[in-house]
Amino acid sequence: MTQPDDLLPAGLADALPAEAAAQTRIMRNALDVLHAHGYDRVRPPLIEFEHSLAGRMEGVSVRRMFRFVDPASLRTLALRSDMTPQIGRIAVTSLADRPRPLRLAYAGEVALIRADQLDPARQRLQLGAELIGADSVAAAGEIVSLAIESCQAAGASDLTLDLTLPDLVDTLAAGTFPLAADQLEVVRRELDMKDAGALNDAGGADYLPLLYAAGPFANAVDRLAAIDAGGALASRISGLREVAEKVAQMWPDVTITLDPTERHGFEYQSWFGFTLYAEGARGAIGRGGTYCIRGADEPATGFSVYLEPLLEALNGSGEAADRRLFLPLDHDRQAAARARAQGWRTVAALSEHDEAAVLGCSHTLQDGEVREAASRYA
Structure with missing residues (x-):
């Protein structure tokens, strides 16, 4: 029974197995596109100094961030609400000597202290790419193309690209x-x-x-x-x-x-911006455009997509077949390894009372061969 202490704060929710698996799958597919186009993934920390998060981009508000005092430095820390300023910081500090244009990709959780009126979620999974050192028309064209290809690889269809001049x-x-x-x-x-x-x-x-x-x-x-x-x-x-x-x-x-x-969602973009919509999603699945990284006054172009509305747009159509194979207590371990290499998910019995159908397995491994499992009610 659910107890009052088990309830989550407003705007937060658990991703249960099917949803978590779908999020992982579409994130992997989108990141594969970015990798194939030469974008190297970086992983900034969840928490940074408030000044650093708020100072890299025009229009970034600390009022959207969870803030608290670091007991070690006694400085104010903030939980990121957007990963883009962090990518800007990495580009102009740790990677300042890398040749430009610099292509970086990222994926991770962000949190908002208040939900958007159009989206009640306060925790989101953000994925994107940044082209550091260029805000030209060519850079804008590359980023828009990359955003479309990434969303399509994730399974989105019937896309609408809305252009703007922030x-x-x-x-x-x-x-x-x-x-x-x-x-x-x-x-x-x-x-x-x-x-x-x-x-x-x-x-x-x-x-x-x-x-x-x-x-x-x-x-x-x-x-x-x-x-x-x-x-x-x-x-x-x-x-x-x-x-x-x-x-x-x-x-x-x-x-x-x-x-x-x-202008909604374009707090720090400069001459060019765009929004992506997909059939089945209630709002935008992604945004991007050109901007300037403060501190180095370096131009950049990038985009972000949020996996929750992207998953909503898929509406189950992006679900992969869940091929589960039951492994009896005395199963052939080499045959089980071959099955996993062929894409099967194996579920091993822990006792003689375990049954394939009860554990959600459509097939069982018998005498080293994959065979259809008998129905529990047959």
Whole structure:
């Protein structure tokens, strides 16, 4: 019987055998893609000094992190809420002398002190890749392609790629459509909320056309280009077109959209950002884009996917057949080893009372041969 002390805090949950196995499988498949493309895996610690975690990327908030005092150093520590700043730290410290561009991959647990409104989970399994030393169009194209290939290798299908320009308002406010400092954040917020009336009231009338430069990529990017008075966004729009063209050529079944004012989840990205969606998942399965690593002012491009929504998108379709083989007490151990090499999961009897069907085994090893197990109720 479950006792009150057995309950987990809100936003935390156990991954039981089937889910844990699926998470491991899709993580391995995605990491294999990253490895094949030359991305070396690193494993940063769960806990770091608060200042280090918060100081490497623009927009990273310590209020999202669990924090406590280290009894050894008496400094404030934090439990990571995002692994990307840690990869940035590794790149500009321990790997500062490595040739650029530097390709790094990672996978691990992160924790949030508060859940997102769209996702109640406070513990997540994050996987991704970072291309350190480049934030060019070519780098953006490589990272987007890598994110798509990784998600497809994990089993996701019917993907939608939504492109955005995280620094769009800042770029326009600095020249073409100037804004006062106290207007800037208000205009950003109302664009994000898609509230035309509030945007106009905030003095952002020049920005109203951006609300309609969203949707299927081909039409939306043309509408965005028409807004680009003075050519302030010409290079960014050219970059978007190049990335979209590459994706369309490699994966014609991936839907490409554009929402140039989308800012949710893009706290530290610079000129380019993207979100990945998959059929069956309630929200985004991944995000990425270009950014700058503080302390070294080094450009980078990367992406992260979260395995829980990715697993939700699979909806059981990514489950591998569980081939369990029962090993009697007197089984042939060499035959059992050969069976495991062929992909069988073996379950050995511990007593003469153990039965194949009770232990979830469809087959049994008899006289060195794999044979179908008799039903318990036969």
